[in-house]
Amino acid sequence: MTGTRPRPRTGPSAARGGLATRRTVLRGLGGLAVAGASVGVLPLFGQNGAQQDPAECAAPDRSGDDRLVVVSNWPGYIDPRRDEGNTRDLFEERTGVTVRYTDDINDNAEFYGKVRNQLGSCEPVGRDLMMLTDWMAARMISLGWTQPLDRKAVPNLHANLIEPLRGVAWDPDLQFHAPWQTGLTGVAYNAAKTGEIGSFSELLDNPDLAGRVTLLSEMRDTMAFALKVVGADPEDFTQDQWGDAIDRLRKAVSDGQVRAFTGNEYLQDLAAGNIVACEAWSGDIIQLQFENPDIKFVAPEEGLALWSDNMLVPNGAEHQANAEAWIDHFYDPAVAARLAAWVNYICPVEGAREEMEKLDPSLVDNDLIFPDAEMLAQTFAFMPLDDRQAMAYERDWSDVTGG
Amino acid sequence: MTSTAGVAPPLEAAPLPPDTGRRRGRTGYLLLLPGLLWLVLFFVVPFYSLVATSLYDPAGSDFRGYEMTWAVGNYVDALGEYWRPLLRSLWYGAIATLFCLVLGYVLAYAIAFKAGRWKNLMLVLVVAPFFTSFLVRTLSWKLILADDGWVVGTLQFLQVLGDDGRLLATPVAVVAGLTYNFLPFMVLPLYASLDKIDPRLVEASSDLYAHPAVGFFKVTWPLSLPGVVSGTLLTFIPASGDYINAELLGSPNQRMVGGVIQSLFTDANDYPAAAALSMVLMMLIVVMVLVYVRRAGTEDLL
Amino acid sequence: MSQVAETPTSPEHPPAAAHGDHAAYDGLRLRDVTKEFPGGFTAVRSLDLDVPRGSFFALLGPSGCGKTTTLRMVAGLETPTSGSITLAGQDITYAKPYRRPVNTVFQSYALFPHLDIFENVAFGLRRRKTKDVDAKVREMLELVELTSQARKRPAQLSGGQQQRVALARALINNPEVLLLDEPLGALDLKLRRSMQIEVKRIQVEVGRTFVHVTHDQEEAMTMADTVAVMNGGVIEQMGAPAELYENPRSTFVANFLGQSNLIEGRVLRRAADVTTVEMHGIEVSVPSPRVHTDADAGWVGIRPEKVLVGRPGEELDAPGNTIPGGVVSDVSFVGVSTQYLVRMPWGQELQVFSQNTGRTHMFTQGESVELSWRPEYAFLLDRSQDADAGAAERVGG
Numbered sequence A: 001m002t003g004t005r006p007r008p009r010t011g012p013s014a015a016r017g018g019l020a021t022r023r024t025v026l027r028g029l030g031g032l033a034v035a036g037a038s039v040g041v042l043p044l045f046g047q048n049g050a051q052q053d054p055a056e057c058a059a060p061d062r063s064g065d066d067r068l069v070v071v072s073n074w075p076g077y078i079d080p081r082r083d084e085g086n087t088r089d090l091f092e093e094r095t096g097v098t099v100r101y102t103d104d105i106n107d108n109a110e111f112y113g114k115v116r117n118q119l120g121s122c123e124p125v126g127r128d129l130m131m132l133t134d135w136m137a138a139r140m141i142s143l144g145w146t147q148p149l150d151r152k153a154v155p156n157l158h159a160n161l162i163e164p165l166r167g168v169a170w171d172p173d174l175q176f177h178a179p180w181q182t183g184l185t186g187v188a189y190n191a192a193k194t195g196e197i198g199s200f201s202e203l204l205d206n207p208d209l210a211g212r213v214t215l216l217s218e219m220r221d222t223m224a225f226a227l228k229v230v231g232a233d234p235e236d237f238t239q240d241q242w243g244d245a246i247d248r249l250r251k252a253v254s255d256g257q258v259r260a261f262t263g264n265e266y267l268q269d270l271a272a273g274n275i276v277a278c279e280a281w282s283g284d285i286i287q288l289q290f291e292n293p294d295i296k297f298v299a300p301e302e303g304l305a306l307w308s309d310n311m312l313v314p315n316g317a318e319h320q321a322n323a324e325a326w327i328d329h330f331y332d333p334a335v336a337a338r339l340a341a342w343v344n345y346i347c348p349v350e351g352a353r354e355e356m357e358k359l360d361p362s363l364v365d366n367d368l369i370f371p372d373a374e375m376l377a378q379t380f381a382f383m384p385l386d387d388r389q390a391m392a393y394e395r396d397w398s399d400v401t402g403g
Numbered sequence B: 001m002t003s004t005a006g007v008a009p010p011l012e013a014a015p016l017p018p019d020t021g022r023r024r025g026r027t028g029y030l031l032l033l034p035g036l037l038w039l040v041l042f043f044v045v046p047f048y049s050l051v052a053t054s055l056y057d058p059a060g061s062d063f064r065g066y067e068m069t070w071a072v073g074n075y076v077d078a079l080g081e082y083w084r085p086l087l088r089s090l091w092y093g094a095i096a097t098l099f100c101l102v103l104g105y106v107l108a109y110a111i112a113f114k115a116g117r118w119k120n121l122m123l124v125l126v127v128a129p130f131f132t133s134f135l136v137r138t139l140s141w142k143l144i145l146a147d148d149g150w151v152v153g154t155l156q157f158l159q160v161l162g163d164d165g166r167l168l169a170t171p172v173a174v175v176a177g178l179t180y181n182f183l184p185f186m187v188l189p190l191y192a193s194l195d196k197i198d199p200r201l202v203e204a205s206s207d208l209y210a211h212p213a214v215g216f217f218k219v220t221w222p223l224s225l226p227g228v229v230s231g232t233l234l235t236f237i238p239a240s241g242d243y244i245n246a247e248l249l250g251s252p253n254q255r256m257v258g259g260v261i262q263s264l265f266t267d268a269n270d271y272p273a274a275a276a277l278s279m280v281l282m283m284l285i286v287v288m289v290l291v292y293v294r295r296a297g298t299e300d301l302l
Numbered sequence C: 001m002s003q004v005a006e007t008p009t010s011p012e013h014p015p016a017a018a019h020g021d022h023a024a025y026d027g028l029r030l031r032d033v034t035k036e037f038p039g040g041f042t043a044v045r046s047l048d049l050d051v052p053r054g055s056f057f058a059l060l061g062p063s064g065c066g067k068t069t070t071l072r073m074v075a076g077l078e079t080p081t082s083g084s085i086t087l088a089g090q091d092i093t094y095a096k097p098y099r100r101p102v103n104t105v106f107q108s109y110a111l112f113p114h115l116d117i118f119e120n121v122a123f124g125l126r127r128r129k130t131k132d133v134d135a136k137v138r139e140m141l142e143l144v145e146l147t148s149q150a151r152k153r154p155a156q157l158s159g160g161q162q163q164r165v166a167l168a169r170a171l172i173n174n175p176e177v178l179l180l181d182e183p184l185g186a187l188d189l190k191l192r193r194s195m196q197i198e199v200k201r202i203q204v205e206v207g208r209t210f211v212h213v214t215h216d217q218e219e220a221m222t223m224a225d226t227v228a229v230m231n232g233g234v235i236e237q238m239g240a241p242a243e244l245y246e247n248p249r250s251t252f253v254a255n256f257l258g259q260s261n262l263i264e265g266r267v268l269r270r271a272a273d274v275t276t277v278e279m280h281g282i283e284v285s286v287p288s289p290r291v292h293t294d295a296d297a298g299w300v301g302i303r304p305e306k307v308l309v310g311r312p313g314e315e316l317d318a319p320g321n322t323i324p325g326g327v328v329s330d331v332s333f334v335g336v337s338t339q340y341l342v343r344m345p346w347g348q349e350l351q352v353f354s355q356n357t358g359r360t361h362m363f364t365q366g367e368s369v370e371l372s373w374r375p376e377y378a379f380l381l382d383r384s385q386d387a388d389a390g391a392a393e394r395v396g397g
Helices: A015-046 A087-095 A108-120 A134-142 A155-160 A200-205 A219-229 A241-256 A267-274 A282-291 A318-328 A331-345 A352-359 A371-375 A385-402 B017-054 B075-114 B116-131 B134-144 B150-157 B169-194 B200-209 B212-241 B244-249 B257-266 B270-295 C019-024 C067-075 C117-127 C135-142 C159-173 C190-206 C217-223 C241-246 C250-258
Strands: A069-071 A098-102 A129-134 A179-191 A211-215 A258-262 A277-281 A295-298 A305-311 C028-036 C044-049 C056-060 C081-085 C103-104 C177-183 C211-213 C226-231 C234-238 C261-270 C274-279 C280-287 C297-302 C307-310 C322-334 C337-343 C349-355 C368-372 C379-382
Touching: A015 C274, A069 A318, A069 C177, A087 A098, A087 A318, A087 A331, A098 C056, A108 A129, A108 A134, A108 B257, A129 A134, A129 A318, A129 C322, A134 A305, A155 A318, A179 A219, A179 A331, A200 A211, A200 A219, A200 A241, A211 A267, A219 A241, A219 A277, A219 A385, A219 C250, A241 A385, A258 A267, A258 C028, A267 A277, A267 A282, A267 A318, A277 A282, A282 A295, A305 A318, A318 A331, A331 A352, A352 B212, A385 B075, A385 B257, B017 C135, B075 B116, B075 B169, B075 B212, B075 B257, B075 B270, B116 B169, B134 B169, B134 B244, B150 C322, B169 B244, B200 B212, B200 C103, B212 B257, B212 B270, B212 C067, B257 B270, C028 C067, C044 C067, C044 C234, C056 C067, C056 C217, C067 C103, C067 C177, C067 C211, C103 C159, C117 C135, C117 C159, C135 C159, C159 C177, C159 C322, C190 C217, C211 C217, C217 C241, C226 C250, C234 C241, C234 C250, C250 C297, C250 C379, C261 C349, C261 C379, C274 C297, C280 C322, C307 C349, C322 C349, C337 C368
Parallel strands: A069 A098, A069 A129, A211 A258, A211 A277, C056 C211, C056 C226, C103 C177, C177 C211
Antiparallel strands: A129 A305, A179 A277, A179 A295, A179 A305, C028 C044, C028 C081, C226 C234, C261 C274, C261 C297, C274 C280, C297 C379, C307 C368, C322 C337, C322 C368, C337 C349
């Protein structure tokens, strides 16, 4: 691209002139050739649509003779193997299926980028189960990248899933997904550094908090609240309302009110005192509270956002039956209680609360693990978006968070 | 040739002189082949793919697929929307490079001329930060500059910072992080080029009535220009494309173009805009480098 | 160990003056200068030196003898540990190098590679903000015959041309003293010979004081008015080249400056003008000014070309010292002369250079010969000195 410049002083100046022009001409011709070739080649780099038919992308199930299940999950989202009677060992004992477990999901979008090329072209990703948040699960299901579950193989799921999580718009009959854990998004603050915080809008405009606030970096997490702040319903809003919400947020960012948009990192900043309040996930805060009782999680006036991370079986999975056995295992209330006692997120399994009585009575009345119906009634989710909408909104979002 | 030498008749084993030349030429090209292949596979193809992506129909999506429709408008859109982080990246990169140059020059000069037998140890120390991960090093700056940390405390005590002043989430922290992280890229080429300078040249300038300061600017500095040029390039290019420092030490108001490209690519899945922005950044840097190298007039010295 | 102080009668070198007289001396004067390096190595010991204004002075010695350190102290690139340096009456011992009216032609030149020839030469003038830089540089380039190369970079010139640039770059500043640090060391022999003449010509033309450091005794003798032979941080002997050669005062000088035959002897009688020495049973005489020892034992020295060789009993035109009983053990014919090694009765081999004038007989190996020399060519050195000192460090023949 840069080309080599002719070296100076390569000969008498008279000869240099001739040489230079000839070289210029040659270089010009070369440039034209490259340009011409590029015009021909570039269109070949187009991409086909990534939507697939799950039926065509199913792999023969080898569960019978290959007793293995490959699971991808978020870090710290299951009780550790060193614990006596942990849920994974229990699963292996019960079913004889070996678990190969990796915590390689750190971010929905990033994970999407990781599997996009394979799943988009009907190739296996070497996993039997992956845990993705609602909107990403919805997107993958609509792209046809996941396998339908055999209803008969997961009776516990259909019997025990708590009511508020049933009938989601993107998979009303639990055909493709099973919630792994559920959480609430709300507001957390450090009571030692600031007074009580009652609403999300305070995060955006309380001058006492200026520069000491973080929000979550996933668009749906934060924009659901921003929409609430401008009086819109995140489950059903108009383009104008979206615009208002984005402007509201943009103002907070350009005023220097918001220090950062983060993933889990807000935990360190909150603990270190670099921030005094933030948008937060319930389970994280419960764990942080064990170390620092000054940290409080509150349901702001705007309400709480309810979300789930869901188990999905990707196309090309070779051990679907084993994966279904895994799902069913974790919908056994006793197993679910044991898991909830460790991860501290909302347990999506009916009957786990009763099991928890035997396990750890102190957690039974924690409404961030077993919320009551009244609390769940005021939660909200984010409207399903089609791909064009999602892209346009994400672009607005990165425009704001990109300063 | 050696493998067949035992079997082949002697006539073949001793090629005629004109043949030798041609064969040597062919061997040269054969030896070039792996490198060329590597270049095509890992540079040319991805580069074309990036160019094509930047010209995709912006109406495309993962559902529909993407068509290369020469959508030059992507560039206009990307520039229109993201010129701020773009300029900010170049600006932060330039300031960090300047700081690196000043700090790095002093350090490299000390190592080259004053370190004596400590030279190797000091060079190892310059490189030592590379033994830990980039991310960990940047995160530790977060601890150093924390709002309740001693650095901020001291600056507040000295009234350099206001009582609720802070360093994290300000351009100061981002530039400090960039400076720290890319300093070795500046020191090493500077050292290489300072170490080559014959100390007698400095003596000669002194002998010829140059005050040490004048001697430095008339002799040492121009002779170290190749190191200055390669050091500033090695610092500026990655620093202006970096987004980790801005992400971890800055706030959204300090976001750099690398971060924007990353989030356009992974979060928004807006590949055309991400690719167009990458191309703009790349072209800007290439142009700046070309102008810079020519202006510095270091072609003969390089 | 002050050399000058030891020879108060030496005509060119007046006795060490008292401190008050330094201001009157218009040349370069070093007094009691010592340089110790941090490692404990003493490069120069208590050195006294007077370089008259306008002279071409050579510091000659093997590597490590302290000559370059001496030069660097004059240039200001090293600071003496003790002692003083004055130049034209000014004390410059601790003056910064860029404040001294002294310029240096560095070993391997140290030309600025990033500047062209013109700017290299103009460097000193520009630093001093002199007027008419252009004209002065042109004039200087003319003097060293490099006008056509003015816009080239040093790397594009040959070694000899670079040498002349270095000279021009220093000379243009019109220094009180020009220091030359092995300036010809990097050149090949032929070029070196012509540059020696060239540099000498320039010195005569500009009439400045040149102090030239070299380890090449032939170069020193060709170029300099005065040569100081340095060894182990002190000056062994100083004087005009011919005087040094003809009347060396130490075995080091005798061997380092050309070759010498040194034969063990014992002083029999000391008369006013002649000292008689017994040498393996043969009596030889040495003129008293050429006797450089007070002891009874000594080395009788004689240059190989001063020794005449003849058949036993042959009448030679060298009345005086005749040593019979030699046998030719080696003959080398080198064109202008024939070099013999002659084994003497006491086992020592002496060197004899015989000019091929055509009138002398050529001896062959194994022939018996008689050696003789004129008494005025012989010299007597201290027996306690090493007879081989300086021989190994000598450059060339």
